[in-house]
Amino acid sequence: MIRPATIHDVARIQEIINSHAELGKMLFKSLAELYETLRDFAVYEIDGEVTEESTVSAGRVVGCAALSVIWADLAELRSLAVDEEFRGRGIGRRLVEWCFDEARRLQIRKIMALTYEQAFFAKLGFEIVSKENLPLKVWSDCVRCPKRDGCDEVAMVRALADVPMIVMHQAPPTPKGVTIPVLEPLED
Ligand SMILES: CC(C)(COP(=O)(O)OP(=O)(O)OC[C@H]1O[C@@H](n2cnc3c(N)ncnc32)[C@H](O)[C@@H]1OP(=O)(O)O)[C@@H](O)C(=O)NCCC(=O)NCCS
Secondary structure: OEEEOOHHHHHHHHHHHHHHHOOOOOOOOOHHHHHHOHHHEEEEEEOOOEOOOOOEOOOEEEEEEEEEEEEOOEEEEEEEEEOHHHOOOOHHHHHHHHHHHHHHHHOOOEEEEEEOOHHHHHHOOOEEOOHHHOOHHHHHHHHHOOOHHHOOOEEEEEEOOOOOOOOOOOOOOOOOOOOOOOOOOOOO
């Protein structure tokens, strides 16, 4: 089942995300970042199992995803990951659909993702867009990304047809003509 994450899920969410980060598929997340953004997260939990002693073991979180609000008409789907042994069972799709429902609740029409999993997102109705047209705020994580100078992720967007367009009072700043600041290591 899918449910909003609670404080008890944070350690497991970090384990799932950082195991993918070690393979270069996602960015590492600190506990501080996860606590701060916990309200953005949903987890997929499988039921507990009946053991040999006929006791029921606790449920296990095997996937997570987060929806982060970027602007009046845009939210970013982040930190989507499913444990390797549970892939191909529709869990990734259900987590993305949770993000769609959350965007509907918030009345945010467009959802974007920066990803290497182009085919997966295309199946869920996302289309490739130019990174230059995404708001600058999306790039806040780039400062600490090892691939910031040669980003090879694809930007994809899906619009929810049932959420009305919003009249925006101000358009978000985009990275056109702007360089992303990089933190230089301190010299001894
Ligand atoms: C991408 C990921 C979340 C997919 O999770 P999953 O639970 O295996 O996906 P699902 O079983 O829900 O698949 C939904 C559909 O997408 C397809 N699909 C899944 N992964 C795919 C892939 N890598 N390429 C193409 N299609 C894919 C499935 O075949 C399925 O198609 P169907 O509905 O026609 O049967 C998972 O592979 C993952 O955790 N990857 C590593 C982390 C990552 O890259 N996350 C994305 C960060 S933006």
